[in-house]
Amino acid sequence: MAAPAAGPVPPVPVLRIVAECGRSRARAGELRLPHGSVPCPVFMPVGTRGTAKGLTAAQLAALGCRICLGNTFHLGTRPVSGTGGLRGALGLTLSRPCPELPNPGGDRSCRGFPAGFRRSPRRYRGVTGGSRSVPGLGGPQIWGGAMTQRDVPGFAIGGLSGGEAKAQFWRTVKLSTEQLPRDKPRYLMGVGYATDLVVCVALGCDMFDCVFPTRTARFGSALVPWGSLQLKNQQFAKDFRPIDADCGCPTCQRYSRAYLHALLRSNTAALHLLTLHNIAYQMKLMGSIRDSIVQQRFPEFVREFMDTMYGGRGGPPAWAREALESVGITLA
Amino acid sequence: MRLKLLGAGGGRLGSLAGLGRGGAGALALPGCLLYTRTGAAPHLSHDTLREVRGVPGVAHIALPALAEIHDVLEEYKEGAAKFMGMPDAVIYCSLHDPVTPCPSGYNTNKTVSLWGSSGRMEVTASKFMDIQRAIQPDWFQCICDGDTISGEAGRKRAKKSVDRSLSFLDICLQLQEKSPELQGSVMFGAIEGGDVLEERLRSARETAKRPVGGFLLDGFQGSAMAKETKLKLIASVTAELPEDKPRIIHGVGKPDEVLECIERGVDIFESFFPFQVTERGCALVFSYNCHPDPEATVLTQNGIQDLEKNGVREDQEEVSKADPEMTPFEISLKDKKYHDDFGPVLEGCSCYCCQRHTRAYVHHLLVTNELLAGVLLMMHNLQHYFGFFGAVRDALRDSKLEQLKELVFRQALQRH
Numbered sequence: 001m002a003a004p005a006a007g008p009v010p011p012v013p014v015l016r017i018v019a020e021c022g023r024s025r026a027r028a029g030e031l032r033l034p035h036g037s038v039p040c041p042v043f044m045p046v047g048t049r050g051t052a053k054g055l056t057a058a059q060l061a062a063l064g065c066r067i068c069l070g071n072t073f074h075l076g077t078r079p080v081s082g083t084g085g086l087r088g089a090l091g092l093t094l095s096r097p098c099p100e101l102p103n104p105g106g107d108r109s110c111r112g113f114p115a116g117f118r119r120s121p122r123r124y125r126g127v128t129g130g131s132r133s134v135p136g137l138g139g140p141q142i143w144g145g146a147m148t149q150r151d152v153p154g155f156a157i158g159g160l161s162g163g164e165a166k167a168q169f170w171r172t173v174k175l176s177t178e179q180l181p182r183d184k185p186r187y188l189m190g191v192g193y194a195t196d197l198v199v200c201v202a203l204g205c206d207m208f209d210c211v212f213p214t215r216t217a218r219f220g221s222a223l224v225p226w227g228s229l230q231l232k233n234q235q236f237a238k239d240f241r242p243i244d245a246d247c248g249c250p251t252c253q254r255y256s257r258a259y260l261h262a263l264l265r266s267n268t269a270a271l272h273l274l275t276l277h278n279i280a281y282q283m284k285l286m287g288s289i290r291d292s293i294v295q296q297r298f299p300e301f302v303r304e305f306m307d308t309m310y311g312g313r314g315g316p317p318a319w320a321r322e323a324l325e326s327v328g329i330t331l332a
Numbered sequence: 333m334r335l336k337l338l339g340a341g342g343g344r345l346g347s348l349a350g351l352g353r354g355g356a357g358a359l360a361l362p363g364c365l366l367y368t369r370t371g372a373a374p375h376l377s378h379d380t381l382r383e384v385r386g387v388p389g390v391a392h393i394a395l396p397a398l399a400e401i402h403d404v405l406e407e408y409k410e411g412a413a414k415f416m417g418m419p420d421a422v423i424y425c426s427l428h429d430p431v432t433p434c435p436s437g438y439n440t441n442k443t444v445s446l447w448g449s450s451g452r453m454e455v456t457a458s459k460f461m462d463i464q465r466a467i468q469p470d471w472f473q474c475i476c477d478g479d480t481i482s483g484e485a486g487r488k489r490a491k492k493s494v495d496r497s498l499s500f501l502d503i504c505l506q507l508q509e510k511s512p513e514l515q516g517s518v519m520f521g522a523i524e525g526g527d528v529l530e531e532r533l534r535s536a537r538e539t540a541k542r543p544v545g546g547f548l549l550d551g552f553q554g555s556a557m558a559k560e561t562k563l564k565l566i567a568s569v570t571a572e573l574p575e576d577k578p579r580i581i582h583g584v585g586k587p588d589e590v591l592e593c594i595e596r597g598v599d600i601f602e603s604f605f606p607f608q609v610t611e612r613g614c615a616l617v618f619s620y621n622c623h624p625d626p627e628a629t630v631l632t633q634n635g636i637q638d639l640e641k642n643g644v645r646e647d648q649e650e651v652s653k654a655d656p657e658m659t660p661f662e663i664s665l666k667d668k669k670y671h672d673d674f675g676p677v678l679e680g681c682s683c684y685c686c687q688r689h690t691r692a693y694v695h696h697l698l699v700t701n702e703l704l705a706g707v708l709l710m711m712h713n714l715q716h717y718f719g720f721f722g723a724v725r726d727a728l729r730d731s732k733l734e735q736l737k738e739l740v741f742r743q744a745l746q747r748h
Contacts, residue, residue, distance in 0.1 A: 054703035056380060056684070218703075238404050250379055254417040258408070262370055262401050265449050268706060269372040276377065 014153040015040070015185045015206065021298040023328035025177060025204035028293035031067075031185060038066045040185065041201045041289055043192065043282045044209040045069070052214050052279060054272040063249065063276065064283045069209040154185040157205070170199060170323035177204030194223070194285055195316070198305055199323045201289055202298070213282050217274035220264050222257075223281040225308045229257065231274070236261040249280030299329045306331055333518055333545060335361075335576050338729070343594040345728040348578060352470050353516065357389050357422035361578070362594045362728075363721050365392035365424055366714075367603040371416030373714065374607050375706040378417070383684040384711050386718030390422045390471070392602055394429035395463070396448030399455065402463050411468035411513075425469040427476065427522075430553070430583055430604040436482040441496060444475050457503040465513045473520050473548050473580075475500045480526035483556030490526030493551065494535040497524045501542055518545030520580060523569050527557050532565050536572035546578040549598065553583025563592055570597030586659055587618060587720055588744040591737050594724060601721075606713035609662050613698045615677045615709055616716040618661035618743045620723040622735040638663055638678075639746045660746040665709075670695040683715040684708070 017029040031038045045052040045060065045068045052060055052068060060068065157176045160169055173188060180186055185206040191197065192210020200208070213223060220232040222243045229236065229243060239257040251260075251273040263270035292301035302324060306316040315321075321331050337346035343362055351357030366373060368391050373381050381387065398405065398412055408415050413423050428434055428446065438445035438452065444460075446453045455463070460475040476497035480490055501521050508514050521544035525531030539547065549569060552562055570579055578599045584590060585605025593601070609616055617638050639660060658664060665677070676686035677694060685694070685708040697705035727736040 054375070054707055056383075056704075056707065057688075058383075059377075059379060062379070237401070238407050240408060250377070254378060256415070256417075258404055259371075259415055259417060262397070262404070263372060265370070265400075266397055267369040267372050268375050268703060269369075269377055271703065272375070272377045272380075272707070 012153075013183065015183060017183070019294045019296070021202070021293050022296060023299050024202040024302075024324070025327050026201045026289075026293050026298050027204065027206065028290045029185075029206065031207070033067075036066065039290055040206045041197075041286055041293075042067060042207050043197065043286045044207065045214055045279050045282070046209055046211045047214075053218065053275055054268065055275055055279070059276060060279070063280050064287070065279060152184075154187060154207075155180050156187045156189055158189045160188070160190065166317070166319035167322070170203065170319055170326075173200055173205065174203045174323070174326060192282070194225075194282075194305075195309060195320055197285065198289065198302055199320050201293075202302060202324055202327050202329055213278040214275050217278045218271045220270075220274065222260075222274055223278045225305075226312070227309065231257060231260050232264055233261075243277055244281075247277065247280060247284070249277050251277040251280075302329050303331060335578055337361075337575065341728075341731065342733040343724070343728045344597065344599055345725060346599075351390065352420070352422040354420070357470070359389045359422075359600070360721075360725055361599045362601075362724055363388055363599070364601040364603045364717070365390050367430070367607055368393050369429075370397045371412070371418060373710065374610070375703075375710040380684075380707060380711065384715045384718070385682070386715060386722055388603075388718065388721075390424050391418065392424050392426060393469075394426050394432075395473075396429060396432070396446045396453065398425070398467050399446055399453055399463050400448045400450055402466055405463075405466035408466075412466070413468070413470075422470045423467075424471040424520075424580075425464070425467055425473065426548075426582065426602075427473045427478075428582075430585075430602050431608065434479070436479050436484075439477045439479050439496070441499075444477060444500075457500045458507065460500075461504055461507040461511065461514075464517070465511050468513050469517055471518045471520060471546070473550075474504050474522055474544070476522035476524060476548075476550060478522065478524055478550040478553075480524065480551045481554045481556055483554075485526045487528055487531075490524075490528040490531040493524040493526060494531050494538075497522050497535070497550075498538050501539065501544070505542060505544075520544060520546045520548045522548045522550040524551050525565075526551060527561050527565065529565060529568060532569050533572060536569045540573055544577070546580065547573050549579060549581040552581060563596060566593055566598065567596040573597070586744075587620070587661060587740050590720075591724070591733075591740060595733075603714065603717055606717040607710070608657070609659075609713050610706060610709040612655040612657060612664070613666040613705065613709070614655070614658060614662040614664050615694070616662050616713050617678045618720075619739060620720045620736060622723075622727065622732060622739045636743060639743055660744055665691060665694045666698045667695075671699075677712050678716070681712065681716065683712045685712040 012032065014031055014033070015029050016032060017027050019028045020026070026041075029040050031040050031042070045065060047053065047055075047060075047068050047070060157173065160172060177186055186204060187207035188200050188205040190210055191200055191208050192212040197208055216223070216228065220230060222229045222231055224244050236257040239261075242252040242256055243260070244252055255273060260270055260273060263273070288301065289298070292298045306320070310316045316331055324331060333348060334350045335346060335348050337344055339345075346361045348359045348361060351359065366388050368374075371391070371393055376384075393412070405412055405415060413419055413421050427444070432447050434447055438454075443454045443456050446455055455475065457475055464472055477493045477500070478497075479485070480493050485493075504519065508517070508519060521539040521542055523532065523535045523539055525535045549566060552566065566581070573579060579597060580600040581593055581598045582602060584593055584601060585603070585608070590601055606616060619636055655664065670691045673691040673695070675691055676689070677691055678686055689708060694705060694708055697708070723736060727733045
């Protein structure tokens with residue numbers, strides 16, 4: 001695998017929009033990357049060196065994962081390897097942090113942000129740069145402002161995965177996508193909960209990464225359309241059903257909840273089986289989101305999704321309702 | 333189950349056929365079982381295991397993990413293999429896990445203690461058979477008293493191990509006759525007797541009189557028994573056993589010891605050894621290619637050179653960090669010297685890990701405690717180990733066992 005080329009960013013448009021939702025700001029498209037194209041909206045599992053923790057590159061590819069988030073720092077120490085699809089991840093160039101860091105309240109990039117953001121250093125890991133800490137920078141920021149005029153292939157929206165109140169979270173995402181050009185991909189960093197993904201697609205984001213699905217798998221938690229199953233719990237000891245009967249992943253095809261519950265005690269293979277399933281879940285979710293946008297029924301999809309997830313629990317959270325409302329999607 | 337021997341010298345070359353429910357399973361001999369923990373190879377999911385070449389046709393699972401979910405299996409009713417997502421597999425259920433230590437002093441005339449993740453379970457012959465009825469294994473080790481390995485067992489204790497095990501065997505055979513679920517299951521009788529020759533012979537002869545499907549050489553685990561004693565006893569025991577039934581040994585894994593046992597009439601081994609190597613962050617690199625092909629010779633030399641390098645310490649501090657359990661057949665990839673070694677784990681190895689990744693990468697995964705380290709190392713170590721058994725069978729077929737022995741024993745003498 002060649003190291004990412006140094007020098008000026010190529011001007012070829014990365015994003016090709018294939019469909020847009022008539023009501024919300026959701027779009028479906030394709031990211032054209034040096035090693036192939038990736039459909040979007042897309043979720044990128046986080047993994048060092050093209051692997052998501054215990055999974056091999058081959059397993060990820062088999063799940064339909066065409067891109068994942070790596071850290072180029074590590075890439076520098078390793079030569080040729082990997083399957084064609086995953087090399088795309090390394091060819092992706094995103095916006096670099098602006099050398100003149102926007103100061104809170106001063107620069108025009110911060111204008112219009114709701115008041116009262118926490119000021120805390122945010123660690124940001126971009127595909128091109130390795131880890132960077134940004135001390136003194138107030139709360140959620142777009143690495144844009146001055147950037148929107150620049151000829152970069154896309155934008156990363158960061159600083160929003162630190163557990164801030166959801167009410168502020170969605171407003172900031174919406175503000176960000178409003179400010180960013182339509183024809184370039186918007187990558188919302190660190191967002192991965194299913195509900196958050198659906199809402200943020202509605203708000204106009206195209207790319208996501210998050211450790212959540214893979215990390216929660218390693219704690220024995222399996223993601224399902226109606227929430228999650230904590231498979232270490234005794235209630236699953238004699239549950240002979242698969243995690244999700246409608247999931248076609250290798251884990252659900254072969255193993256029951258009861259077996260996974262037993263395997264979790266003695267063999268890390270259980271963690272890998274759950275990681276496989278959780279990534280399959282994320283891929284399936286994004287695929288369904290994209291299909292529904294292409295088929296012009298995204299609002300309907302959102303309503304069904306919320307119903308499945310929150311139907312038995314008194315309805316979707318208020319913040320999600322408001323966020324969707326703000327882009328023209330009303331929940332029942 | 334049918335055992336066919338091809339009559340080669342130096343070892344019992346042959347095969348077992350007609351295994352499993354459908355009768356389609358087979359195992360080449362001499363061979364090893366696939367070590368599993370609760371039905372899955374350690375660290376490996378079904379598809380990653382599929383990438384490993386030479387996986388043997390019989391999977392080994394230890395009883396304690398299944399005993400702990402006895403109630404679940406009873407409710408499930410369809411047997412452990414299907415429960416574990418391997419309905420077509422051939423399963424051998426051993427009494428203990430080779431990797432879990434069995435504290436001494438807990439067996440009685442009527443019970444044996446098993447050690448699982450939730451602690452000690454005391455089991456009678458009758459309870460043992462209840463559990464086996466829920467498991468429905470293809471092969472299983474009969475409950476026995478093998479608590480003679482601590483090195484403190486004297487004559488009396490050795491005699492007791494034989495008496496108890498025979499008594500358990502007779503009870504279990506009777507119970508098996510009355511159990512429809514176990515009609516297709518093959519019971520292996522355990523040969524006990526500690527390090528006392530008379531007791532070993534008695535155990536072998538008496539066990540051979542019973543209608544068991546195969547024999548298990550038990551009580552040879554650990555390092556308390558002197559090597560010559562161990563080898564002499566193994567040879568004496570197998571001499572008493574019928575030719576047409578397979579002989580399994582527990583607790584023997586290192587390649588030199590495997591060869592010694594094969595020469596003395598043992599057919600089947602476990603594969604816990606590559607798992608232990610994996611757990612200490614090591615990779616098997618010993619050579620077993622004794623064919624005089626010039627290209628292969630180079631690869632052989634490379635492997636041996638790596639082992640020789642184990643003995644060369646540039647940095648004295650490294651000596652103390654080496655795992656004391658490490659054998660001369662492996663390299664420790666945690667060692668700093670691999671951090672910029674961009675060659676494969678073993679030159680010439682065709683496994684998934686060696687085809688795609690480097691020593692430096694595996695080193696990095698180990699140092700950062702990444703789960704993938706276990707996955708890649710397990711794939712390599714299993715494939716290498718299965719390859720070794722393939723080489724043993726080839727050597728027997730081509731009458732080259734002596735060369736193979738010489739090659740392996742030479743490497744066994746490397747210091748680290």
